[in-house]
Amino acid sequence: MPLDLPFCVSVSIPAGVPERYDRHTIRRLADMPGAYLDEAGRAAMLARENAVVYDVYEFLRPARAGDLLSGVTVLHPGRVGDEFFMTKGHFHAELETAEVYYCLGGRGMMVLQTPEGDCRTLPFSAGQMMYVPPRWAHRSVNTDLEADLVFLFVYPANSGHDYQAIEGWGFAELVLANEGGDAVVVPNPRWNLGSDA
Numbered sequence: 001m002p003l004d005l006p007f008c009v010s011v012s013i014p015a016g017v018p019e020r021y022d023r024h025t026i027r028r029l030a031d032m033p034g035a036y037l038d039e040a041g042r043a044a045m046l047a048r049e050n051a052v053v054y055d056v057y058e059f060l061r062p063a064r065a066g067d068l069l070s071g072v073t074v075l076h077p078g079r080v081g082d083e084f085f086m087t088k089g090h091f092h093a094e095l096e097t098a099e100v101y102y103c104l105g106g107r108g109m110m111v112l113q114t115p116e117g118d119c120r121t122l123p124f125s126a127g128q129m130m131y132v133p134p135r136w137a138h139r140s141v142n143t144d145l146e147a148d149l150v151f152l153f154v155y156p157a158n159s160g161h162d163y164q165a166i167e168g169w170g171f172a173e174l175v176l177a178n179e180g181g182d183a184v185v186v187p188n189p190r191w192n193l194g195s196d197a
């Protein structure tokens, strides 16, 4: 889309895929080594099929303060072991930048965490808005095995992404299915162990 001109685009509810977009990123199981607690389970699933975990449709802008990046994420249903499908999660490289998510469809949670390790996991479902303050890393989790979790996001164009810290440490909390299949938030047994690995 032409830069510096207003644009308006249809985003269907609850499917979420915009009628047009600048970039489509596909994240598959193979793109998420070490992200799930059950790494052997991920490898076994991968041997069968390199499933798509989520799609991101973005409207691109120059990386300048004052501009905004926006788009839609479609996080598909599934589990690796007991752990629900989730995004990689990241800090913004420019740590003092915030983000707003609005959930268009589905049912899930967001895991948020500061560099100091303060971790909060909040429900995030259709019709809800999530405010991610500056400094808080964020990951979305789809806790519905039947439907996509779909959300629109808006954040400063100069934010950048830092995936490394989360790839190393993970978040302090995980969202797992209990025996009945319901989502439960539990402490991450691997939390912080990977920081010097």
Ligand code: PAN
Pocket: 027, 056, 071, 073, 087, 088, 089, 090, 099, 138, 139, 140, 153, 155, 159, 161
């Ligand atoms: C979102 C996320 C998107 C995919 O646009 O980037 O949901 O998640 P990961 O980037 O963690 O793979 C956002 O938070 N942007 O800043």
Ligand code: ZN
Pocket: 090, 092, 099, 138, 155
């Ligand atoms: Zn973000």
